[in-house]
Amino acid sequence: MGKLGLDPGTVARARELAAQAGRPVVELARGHTTVSVERAVLRLAGVAGADPDGIPWVNRLVDAVVADVGLGHGVALPVFDALLREGVDDVTLLAQKAAAGSVRFSVPDGRFRTAARRVADRQVRAGLRRIDRRRVERDRLIKRFGDAPRRPWIYLIVATGDIFEDIPQAQAAARAGADVIAVIRSTGQSLLDYVPEGATREGFAGTYATQENFRLMRAALDETSARLGRYVRLTNYASGLCMPEMAVLAGLERLDMMLNDSMYGILFRDINPIRTFVDQRFSRQVHARAGIVINTGEDNYLTTADALEAAHTVTVSQLLNEYFAHEAGLADWQLGLGHAFEINPDLPESFRLELAHALLARELFPDAPLKWMPPTRHMTGDVFRGNLLDGFFNLAGAMTGQGILLVGMMTEAVVTPWLSDRDIALQNVRYVLDAAGGLHEDFAPAPGGFIQRRAHRVLDEAVELLSRIASGSLLAAIADGTFGIMKRPPDRGKGLDGVAAHEAGYYNPAAVLLEGAA
Numbered sequence: 301m302g303k304l305g306l307d308p309g310t311v312a313r314a315r316e317l318a319a320q321a322g323r324p325v326v327e328l329a330r331g332h333t334t335v336s337v338e339r340a341v342l343r344l345a346g347v348a349g350a351d352p353d354g355i356p357w358v359n360r361l362v363d364a365v366v367a368d369v370g371l372g373h374g375v376a377l378p379v380f381d382a383l384l385r386e387g388v389d390d391v392t393l394l395a396q397k398a399a400a401g402s403v404r405f406s407v408p409d410g411r412f413r414t415a416a417r418r419v420a421d422r423q424v425r426a427g428l429r430r431i432d433r434r435r436v437e438r439d440r441l442i443k444r445f446g447d448a449p450r451r452p453w454i455y456l457i458v459a460t461g462d463i464f465e466d467i468p469q470a471q472a473a474a475r476a477g478a479d480v481i482a483v484i485r486s487t488g489q490s491l492l493d494y495v496p497e498g499a500t501r502e503g504f505a506g507t508y509a510t511q512e513n514f515r516l517m518r519a520a521l522d523e524t525s526a527r528l529g530r531y532v533r534l535t536n537y538a539s540g541l542c543m544p545e546m547a548v549l550a551g552l553e554r555l556d557m558m559l560n561d562s563m564y565g566i567l568f569r570d571i572n573p574i575r576t577f578v579d580q581r582f583s584r585q586v587h588a589r590a591g592i593v594i595n596t597g598e599d600n601y602l603t604t605a606d607a608l609e610a611a612h613t614v615t616v617s618q619l620l621n622e623y624f625a626h627e628a629g630l631a632d633w634q635l636g637l638g639h640a641f642e643i644n645p646d647l648p649e650s651f652r653l654e655l656a657h658a659l660l661a662r663e664l665f666p667d668a669p670l671k672w673m674p675p676t677r678h679m680t681g682d683v684f685r686g687n688l689l690d691g692f693f694n695l696a697g698a699m700t701g702q703g704i705l706l707v708g709m710m711t712e713a714v715v716t717p718w719l720s721d722r723d724i725a726l727q728n729v730r731y732v733l734d735a736a737g738g739l740h741e742d743f744a745p746a747p748g749g750f751i752q753r754r755a756h757r758v759l760d761e762a763v764e765l766l767s768r769i770a771s772g773s774l775l776a777a778i779a780d781g782t783f784g785i786m787k788r789p790p791d792r793g794k795g796l797d798g799v800a801a802h803e804a805g806y807y808n809p810a811a812v813l814l815e816g817a818a
Contacts, residue, residue, distance in 0.1 A: 302663040303744045304755045310763060311664065317766035318619035321774045326627055329581040332574060333808065335493070335798040337582045338362050338375040340544035341810045344427030345376075345420065347392050348511075350497035351399060358545075359494045361395035368405040372803035380423070381408040381416035391423065407805065417807065424809040428589060431551035435591040438554055441522065442531045448479035449530065452672065452697055452705035454729055456722065459484035461503035463513045467520045469719070474524045474532045476726045480557060480704065482535040483517060485509045490540025490569050491794060495549065505716070509536050509546060514553035533557060535595065538583045539565050541575070541795050547583035551590035557636065558587060561597035562624050563617065566778060567786040568600055572793030573778055584628035585814040594630065595704070596621045599640030599673035601784040607642040607677075611657055612761035613783050614639055618661065619766065620774070622668075629814070632667035636704055640673035641693040649750065651692055656754035658700040659745070664759075672697045674708025686710035687728060694729050698736035699743045705729065 339358045347358040365375045382403050383394050397403045408416050448454075456478035458469045470481040486503030489496075499516060500508040507513060514536065521532045533556035538546040543560070550558050562580050565571040587594055598614040598621075605613065618637045625635055639661045643650045661670055675689045690708035697705045707725045709717040717725075745751035769777045781787040 302666075304659060304663050304752050305747060306660075306663060306756070306759060310759060314615075314619055314664075314759065314763050314766060315623070317763065317770045318616070318623045320770035321766060321777075322620055322623040322627070325577050325774050326581065326624070328574065329578045331802050332578045333371060333374060333800055333802060333806070334544075334575055334578050334795070335362055335366070335371065336542050336544045336579055337808070338365075338371065339542075340548045340582065340586070341374075341376055341424060341808060342379065342391065343545055343548045344810050345379075345391055345423035346427065347395055349392060351396075354497060356494050356497055357392050357395035357399070360399040361391075364395075364398035364403070365405045369407050370803075371798075371800035372806060373407045374802075374806050374808050376420040376424070376809050377408055377413060377416045377807050378405040380420040381406065381412055384412075384415055384419065417809070420807075420809045421813070425813060427548070427552075428810070428813055431548075431586070431590050434551060434554040435589075438531075438556065438591065441525065445525045445531045446529050447531055448533075450733060451669075452702045452733075453479040453533070453669075454726070454733075455480040455482060455535070455671070455704050455706045456726070457482045457484050457706075459506045459716070461486065461505065461507055462501040463499050463507050463516055464501060466507050467517060470517060471520055471524045472719070473722065473726070474521065474528060476723060477730055478532070478707070478726065479530075480533040480535055481517070481521060482557075482706075483507055483509070483513070485537045490537070490565065490571075493541045493795065493798065495542050495545050511549045511553060514549060514555060518553050518555065535559070538587070538594075540569060541565075541571060541579075541798070543576075543579040543583045544586065547586035547590075547592075550592060551586055555592060557593045557595055559597065560584065560587060560594040561638070562621050563778065563783060564597035564600060566788045566793070567784045568597075570788065570793050572796040572799065573775055573788055573790045575793070575795040575799050578799065580624065581628050582811065584625055584630055585811070587634065588629035588631070589814055591634070593634045593636050593669060594625065595636040595671045596638045598638040599642070599671075602640050602642035603677050604784045604786065607640070607644070608647075608653065610784075611758045612765055614657075615660065615664070615758055615762040616765050616769070617783060618665065619762070622665065632665070633669065635665065635668040636671040637661065637665055637668050638671045638673060641675050641689075641696060642673075642677050644678055645675070645689055651696070652750055653754055654692075654696050655699060655745070656751040657758065658696050658702065659751065660755040660758055662700050662702065663755075669703030671704040671706065672702035673706050674712075676708075676712050679710075679712040679714075681714045683710040683714075686712060687724065690725060691728050691732055694732035695736060698733055698739050701740035
């Protein structure tokens with residue numbers, strides 16, 4: 301029953317309802333593909349690079365296949381059938397020939413299908429083995445360098461727009477105590493239906509997520525990890541229109557965490573719901589294989605909806621994210637489920653309410669490394685008040701045993717934080733965590749008291765909402781504005797033209813290998 305005295309039957313009922321609501325979405329995802337899923341397959345098979353205009357060859361190749369045979373059969377068999385017919389052994393060279401219009405694609409059958417499938421399986425399996433090697437490498441480096449000295453891990457953001465400016469800032473942040481470095485993605489990248497190529501220096505309010513930028517930052521943090529004697533983790537984004545591809549690139553370059561929420565792109569970027577659910581399932585299968593911890597985005601609901609009134613929607617989303625993650629093969633230790641310290645601080649008992657919400661999440665998901673997000677919505681520009689609020693946030697995280705604690709900045713909502721702001725924020729975190737020590741072991745709310753009653757109420761409201769969703773459909777609930785007060789119908793939104801239902805004979809070698817753990 302834990303510290304909150306939650307009814308095990310109510311908790312079990314909540315999970316049962318989340319599964320009922322989620323199963324139709326999983327079946328929908330199983331029966332559809334997207335251009336990004338197919339591009340991810342080809343990236344695993346070795347397609348790399350971009351044309352002189354910066355358009356990735358993988359985009360050019362998928363576009364050529366779609367123009368000839370459509371998307372519903374998948375691209376693997378048409379591509380590898382053409383590879384055999386053309387007598388080339390480099391799939392990137394095939395993409396270049398296709399872009400020049402010198403290759404035509406068809407859906408093979410009979411012995412030609414068998415031959416194409418054999419080559420596709422071999423190429424994609426090689427890509428997955430590269431990801432497997434990077435996972436083993438991570439485990440080896442953690443053993444060699446040592447791990448973070450405590451939980452929660454201190455999670456800090458860099459976001460200059462220039463990867464070569466991000467690197468020294470990230471290294472400095474690690475030296476100052478950060479355990480996880482998150483490189484914020486350039487504004488608008490989530491709506492690009494391609495992944496930019498190479499090292500970049502021109503991002504706006506963030507740095508473009510590219511394979512080369514991943515590689516450069518990972519190498520820099522490995523160097524710093526060796527000097528510090530502890531492994532420093534790296535985070536980026538598997539969200540937006542290229543979620544599956546980002547997952548593959550993260551696995552290939554040994555990132556440790558990826559932001560990967562089941563509904564964030566739908567609600568806050570107006571990406572088509574079907575596109576998002578198909579993409580997120582495949583991306584999570586890749587994350588499971590790569591040993592990557594996902595971070596979900598429930599905290600964002602509280603930037604648009606009231607943190608008290610919408611508290612139960614956060615719990616509902618966490619339960620749905622857990623169901624979708626488990627179905628895709630992720631283990632509990634990989635579920636960085638999100639929540640946030642966003643109750644209006646002027647409300648009486650606001651800190652007790654925050655403790656109730658944080659402890660509820662901790663007890664519902666005892667084995668998950670929860671990601672606890674700092675106050676943003678009610679930051680006013682008063683840096684002294686802001687630093688105090690961040691201190692209370694840090695204390696709540698220590699008292700409730702959170703797993704990942706994002707560093708709050710007292711200049712939130714005023715400016716992009718200065719390096720000095722970050723140093724003060726890290727000082728705040730270190731003081732609170734050091735002073736609190738194992739306080740979460742001693743903190744227990746009074747039986748039947750304010751905190752317990754609030755947590756029980758939120759859970760009951762979550763069960764009620766899940767019951768309504770399960771009796772209808774999750775897609776309808778999203779269309780009605782249930783989460784974050786955003787209304788997103790399934791027949792609208794960005795990226796819908798990149799979705800296709802599976803046709804007879806659809807084949808995706810990566811999906812087969814990931815689901816079979818081969």
